[in-house]
Amino acid sequence: MYNPASSKAEEFISHEEVIETLQYAETNKHNSALIDSILEKARLRKGLTHREAAVLLDCDIEEKNKEIYALAEQIKKDFYGNRIVMFAPLYLSNYCVNGCVYCPYHMKNKHIARKKLTQDEVRKEVIALQDMGHKRLAIEAGEHPEMNPIEYILECIDTIYSIKHKNGAIRRVNVNIAATTVENYKKLKDAGIGTYILFQETYHKESYEKLHPTGPKHNYAYHTEAMDRAMLGGIDDVGLGVLFGLELYRYEFSALLMHAEHLEAVFGVGPHTISVPRIRKADDIDPNVFDNGIDDDTFAKLVACIRVAVPYTGMIVSTRESQQCREKVLHLGISQISGGSKTSVGGYAEPEAEDEKSEQFDVSDTRTLDEVVNWLMRLGYIPSFCTACYREGRTGDRFMSLCKSGQIQNCCHPNALMTLKEYLIDYASEDTRKIGEALIEREIANVPKEKVREIALKNLQAIENGSRDFRF
Numbered sequence: 001m002y003n004p005a006s007s008k009a010e011e012f013i014s015h016e017e018v019i020e021t022l023q024y025a026e027t028n029k030h031n032s033a034l035i036d037s038i039l040e041k042a043r044l045r046k047g048l049t050h051r052e053a054a055v056l057l058d059c060d061i062e063e064k065n066k067e068i069y070a071l072a073e074q075i076k077k078d079f080y081g082n083r084i085v086m087f088a089p090l091y092l093s094n095y096c097v098n099g100c101v102y103c104p105y106h107m108k109n110k111h112i113a114r115k116k117l118t119q120d121e122v123r124k125e126v127i128a129l130q131d132m133g134h135k136r137l138a139i140e141a142g143e144h145p146e147m148n149p150i151e152y153i154l155e156c157i158d159t160i161y162s163i164k165h166k167n168g169a170i171r172r173v174n175v176n177i178a179a180t181t182v183e184n185y186k187k188l189k190d191a192g193i194g195t196y197i198l199f200q201e202t203y204h205k206e207s208y209e210k211l212h213p214t215g216p217k218h219n220y221a222y223h224t225e226a227m228d229r230a231m232l233g234g235i236d237d238v239g240l241g242v243l244f245g246l247e248l249y250r251y252e253f254s255a256l257l258m259h260a261e262h263l264e265a266v267f268g269v270g271p272h273t274i275s276v277p278r279i280r281k282a283d284d285i286d287p288n289v290f291d292n293g294i295d296d297d298t299f300a301k302l303v304a305c306i307r308v309a310v311p312y313t314g315m316i317v318s319t320r321e322s323q324q325c326r327e328k329v330l331h332l333g334i335s336q337i338s339g340g341s342k343t344s345v346g347g348y349a350e351p352e353a354e355d356e357k358s359e360q361f362d363v364s365d366t367r368t369l370d371e372v373v374n375w376l377m378r379l380g381y382i383p384s385f386c387t388a389c390y391r392e393g394r395t396g397d398r399f400m401s402l403c404k405s406g407q408i409q410n411c412c413h414p415n416a417l418m419t420l421k422e423y424l425i426d427y428a429s430e431d432t433r434k435i436g437e438a439l440i441e442r443e444i445a446n447v448p449k450e451k452v453r454e455i456a457l458k459n460l461q462a463i464e465n466g467s468r469d470f471r472f
Helices: 015-028 032-042 050-058 062-080 119-132 150-162 182-190 205-211 220-224 226-232 249-267 296-309 323-330 369-378 396-405 409-426 430-446 450-464
Strands: 083-093 136-141 172-176 238-241 273-275 314-317 336-338 382-384
Touching: 015 050, 015 249, 032 050, 032 062, 050 249, 050 296, 062 296, 083 119, 083 150, 083 369, 083 409, 119 150, 136 150, 150 172, 150 182, 182 226, 205 220, 220 226, 226 238, 226 249, 238 249, 249 296, 296 314, 296 323, 314 323, 369 382, 369 430, 382 409, 409 430, 409 450, 430 450
Parallel strands: 083 136, 083 336, 083 382, 136 172, 238 273, 273 314, 314 336
Antiparallel strands: none
16 A cells, blocks of 8 residues: 555555556656646745656656746756755765675675774865865765664764864765664754755665565565654754666666655654765676666656756755766756865775775766866856855755745855865965956855845955855
8 A cells, every 4th residue: 555654665665656656657658638737836936746757757748748847947947046966975984784786885896995084094085075165065984783773973073073174174964884774864954964864775675575585674664664763863864876777777766756745744744855876887787687777868767857856955966976977967957066076995095005995986077176166157047155055954845945936046155155265265266266257256145035145245355355154
């Protein structure tokens, strides 16, 4: 039985409902009248059901697909403007007790270098990230009750927040660690984390259990119900995601949206972010083993349809994707990207030795943060290092209500410009700073409220004079 308000994974992600949804979409993919009505509903900016979105994803009418892409681009502009939030991952440890067949950190992999950062090494990595200009991190760790207990994660978070180097500071720490208990989620909340991120990998239960043959992650229900426990633990910003390529993408798309509907039904607020990683080559892993890979055009349509279905949700694409691919999906719904990323345990402070490689996956976009910032601005985007909403308590339903009303523009746009100004002065190359200063001069005029614009102008001058950390 499909029940989005149920607390049981197999009821709010019902296999039968997914199959029926796929059949419904296949039957109606040429139904112009139905597609038009779904697009009309989507234009209201209030989202779509998983069935409606599945019809758009399956649609192969060229004219209608152009409408889908145009609508996705417009919705992105309406809610997120031309801002792109910047972040970097920080891998703390790759010790893991799970047997995930698509991840090089799996327990049986004996030739990857196993590492765990000490607190001193965490400090060095964070200083290196601050010296690049980052203000927002996503910490990652394998699941290992002895090597990576919750106490270690909490100690690392405390260390990260404590480090102030020159003008650098990490202002938001998002956390991507294994499913855990309500009690542990409360501890993460008390530690001041931003978003709790957990990728489902695949929502297809039978495939999930085969892909995770051993370890605690084998438990499909415990993993799938983790976001409910996080919410019960007080974390109201949670981030969903699947690893596209493990299962058929249409199945994952429908189930992902069902998960978002479940969070909305039970907690009154959907996911803060949705990530869309694709499987990549890694040590001991050959992505060609998985025959469900998707090409760039299909990937772009997935992004567009997710944006149309959940207009208020942030969307993340990482350095797994190439510059060309990232440029394409930025237009269609992506609001956060990483830059200058390392997917190894360590590597920011000092390059890894060849015989000590510990990467989780190959990075496709290897540019520095400055190169990514420069590229974004040349495309007309504002690279944003803002963390204001989290620090001002605008999370969960409070963030969503501001986003839905459009009032968030009076916070986000000036905050993006002020944090970009900090980056330009403290970290940017000469060429990047020149482009950025011209961008700020143009974009400050687009702050809707005159009073907010005047304050932002004063703050920008104060930043030029040496002050830091202004926010609305």
